[in-house]
Amino acid sequence: MPKVTRWFIKAGMLYFLLGVILAFISELPLLNTGALLLPVYWHMLVIGWLTQIIMGVSIWMFPRKWRDKKKRESVLCLLTFWLLNAGLILRFFAEPFIPFFRDYLAIQFVIIISALFQVAAISTYIAEIWPRVQPRNRKTPASA
Amino acid sequence: MMPKPSIWMLRLALVYLLISVSVGGLLLIQKTVNLHPMLWSLLPIHFELAIWGWLVQFVMGTAYWMFPRFLKGPKRGNEKFAIISVVSFNAGLLFLMAGYFTEVHSSLRLSSRFLMLFGVTLFVAVMWNRVLSYRQVPHEHS
Numbered sequence: 001m002p003k004v005t006r007w008f009i010k011a012g013m014l015y016f017l018l019g020v021i022l023a024f025i026s027e028l029p030l031l032n033t034g035a036l037l038l039p040v041y042w043h044m045l046v047i048g049w050l051t052q053i054i055m056g057v058s059i060w061m062f063p064r065k066w067r068d069k070k071k072r073e074s075v076l077c078l079l080t081f082w083l084l085n086a087g088l089i090l091r092f093f094a095e096p097f098i099p100f101f102r103d104y105l106a107i108q109f110v111i112i113i114s115a116l117f118q119v120a121a122i123s124t125y126i127a128e129i130w131p132r133v134q135p136r137n138r139k140t141p142a143s144a
Numbered sequence: 145m146m147p148k149p150s151i152w153m154l155r156l157a158l159v160y161l162l163i164s165v166s167v168g169g170l171l172l173i174q175k176t177v178n179l180h181p182m183l184w185s186l187l188p189i190h191f192e193l194a195i196w197g198w199l200v201q202f203v204m205g206t207a208y209w210m211f212p213r214f215l216k217g218p219k220r221g222n223e224k225f226a227i228i229s230v231v232s233f234n235a236g237l238l239f240l241m242a243g244y245f246t247e248v249h250s251s252l253r254l255s256s257r258f259l260m261l262f263g264v265t266l267f268v269a270v271m272w273n274r275v276l277s278y279r280q281v282p283h284e285h286s
Contacts, residue, residue: 050199051161058206063146091172098175108176115169122165126158133154135146 001060004073007081008056015048015088036096047118048088055080055125062132076128080121087117146209149226153205156234160197164190188244196237196260204233204267211274221270229270233263 022041026033059077091114094107101107146154167190174183208226213219220226236259243252 046194046199054199054202061210095172095175102176111176112173115172119162119166119169122162126162130155130158133146133151133158135148135151 002073002077004077004081005056005060008052008059011081011085012049012052012056015044015052019044019049033096036099040092040095043088043091047084052084055084058129062129063134065131065134074128076124080125080128083117083124084121087114087121090114090117147220147223147226149223149230150205150209152227152230153201153208156230157198157202157205160193160201160237164193164198168194185244189241192237192240196240201233207271208267211271212276212278213274221274225266225270229263229266231263232259232266236260236263 019041022037022044025031026037026041059073090110094110094114097107098111167186170179170183171187171190173179208220211220214221236256239252239256239259243250243256246252
């Protein structure tokens with residue numbers, strides 16, 4: 001299993017755990033957070049857990065475009081991991097405070113950076129995995 | 145070798161993921177900076193594409209490719225059914241998106257859900273017999 005896949009799966013499991021903990025906390029009568037934490041734990045489960053597990057496993061299992069016997073991670077895989085997780089962490093710390101600090105420049109900046117990081121991460125993941133979704137390994141300069 | 149229905153499903157899933165996350169990014173920014181008040185009407189598209197277009201379809205595409213293959217006859221069962229399943233599911237998803245922007249909302253949504261149901265039913269029918277162990281039923285698959 002490549003190193004970056006292990007990172008994706010372990011980060012995914014942490015988000016899974018955190019998401020379920022947050023769902024539990026939001027139901028506590030004394031800490032009734034209402035809809036405040038709802039988008040946070042939904043995104044923890046769908047992006048942090050499910051999407052990240054899919055990304056990690058697909059990077060591991062899908063046929064590689066370039067035949068690299070050492071199975072090194074490409075720059076795109078590493079970028080995907082760091083951009084996605086930086087974007088998610090910024091989001092999860094900032095989003096619950098939006099209703100209280102909506103007009104503050106700092107929170108606006110963090111949210112915009114978070115959104116851009118997440119979109120960038122998906123773009124780098126697609127750039128990595130798209131050429132690997134093909135009928136069979138076409139001859140490439142590296143494999144020829 | 146990755147079969148055509150899987151390639152279509154996986155590539156469409158990637159396209160839907162990009163659209164869904166881009167819309168989600170805009171909605172996130174909209175929470176702090178007022179880009180356009182109408183952006184919130186895109187919320188159902190954000191989650192329908194994330195769940196059905198991305199997660200469900202990516203899993204379907206990978207399962208069709210990787211599940212055990214038959215040793216006799218077509219390796220992955222009836223490929224025509226699989227292709228019809230992909231077309232029906234995605235037509236349903238596109239109609240569902242269109243339904244959010246038109247006045248014939250409810251009837252379009254109903255027909256879109258039916259197309260998705262038909263696509264998933266065909267997919268289950270194609271995949272059902274591939275959920276097996278070669279050890280358990282050697283007489284059927286050797």
